[in-house]
Amino acid sequence: MVLNDVNFSVSPGEFVVITGKSGAGKTTLGRLLIRDLLPIKGKIVIDGEDLNQIKPKNIPLIRRKVGFVFQDYKIIPDKTIGENITIALEIGGYNRKKIQEKITELLKIVGIPGKEHLFPGQLSGGEVQRAAIARAIACEPAILFADEPTGNLDKDTSVEIFNLLKKINDGGTTVILATHDVTLIGLNPDRNIHLEKGKIVSDVDGKPSKSEPSSDSSSLREGTPTWPAGPRRGKSHSTKRKININK
């Protein structure tokens, strides 16, 4: 059994870092969140919806609520960065006209503007990871789960990626970062859950959870675009979305 007796809930707008050694169950937790795996026992509830109870035809809808940054990026290699993001936007129901605008905006947010015509092979590891994050947040999910997003990156790039995730969180998105990278733990997250052999050994809440996105969050990173840009986000996400995991 990978996870056992794991019980926690994440409030809207929280930034949670889940740490643990390889094999501790961090990825399994993420896969459970997008209903890629089903728990043998227990419940996973997202926004009041029990993932064990949802019909198979509704699984895609749950997956659209949770943006996922994969450990191995899962960027389609023979499609350009723009095409990769287009896929996510098409799945999210965006029309052709809006897609182009959105790609430009997303690439600016993640810090690789103008790279939509390049193939993943033409980018550095950090840039591909940024593209993967852009794809994950393309449809403005309420929750972003980043599974070892810095696993293959150097320290400086890892910090940049962490800051990017923080910026996304500042916009109201609940961010769950699964990592074994100790350098990220010290970057003052709201909350740190530590897993060992599939069990929670510590759950340290650094700050009270945010119920509203910080209005002056953009000032923290002056000169960079803020996430989210549209009026769709904010209150509705931060007040409603909640994750409970009880295994």
Added chain:
Amino acid sequence: MNTALKNIRRSPFQALSAVFIISLTLFVVGIFTLVTLASHVILLNFETKPQIIAYLKDGHTTDQVAGLISTMTSTQGVKNAVYISKAEALEIYKKSVGNDPVLLGTVTDWGIVTADILPASVEITASDPSAFNTIVSIMEKSDIVSATPQGKKEIDFPQDVISELTKWTNAIRGAGLILIIALTFVCILTVMIIISMKISGRRTEISTLKLLGAQNLYIIKPYITESLIYGLLGAFFGWTLSYIALLYSTPFLAPRLGGVISFPIPYWINLSLLVGLLAFGLILSLISSFFAAARFVKRSR
């Protein structure tokens, strides 16, 4: 559409083989459709023609003919009995050879063949095929019915031809149907294998799409579109081939079937055939790709 075209460009030989097998199948379907139509027209032509024709000796009198017709019409099972004079026989001949200049050229008032060499006849339509033997035996006893030098009365009994023709037509239809079914099966399998190979090659991409929240329809759409392109192209090429085959065979068929089928074949028949083949091609490719795609999408998470 763009993804489908990109998939085709990526593996042109697979695309070529899919289009080739669909073209071949639909070419055969096209040809057999035309053959079936033609045989139907031929059968109809035979069936609407008089079933028994008795050729008369030269020098018969009107009374003799009237007597024979009266006897025939009073016979049970005879629907109709008509006298065809030599002049009428010539008209029928002209009509039956169609526009063929060679055959028409031989029928001239100043040449070798004139109306005189054609015999007058009595044509009988039976209401009941079982009365054929009685009708023929009455005609054989008539003095005005001509006979061969061997003494055999010249009575045409085309019912044999009809039954023979029906047998042949049914055999051709049967063989055609079996061939079409076999080719359709091979065609569906081939397209299915090609699409399955393509999907299999992109399994990782498909599982990524599923994890991103794509519905099954979104995932299989490019593969179904690709297959529909094969279907449309195959149908068009299949129709083109059958049209070429028809054009090439027209000089051979026209003089033989001139009186029964009008050549060239009217454009609306070819157009209907094209529409039919396009529809068949689309259905064929839709079935193949749907099976292939559904199988893989179901398997992947």
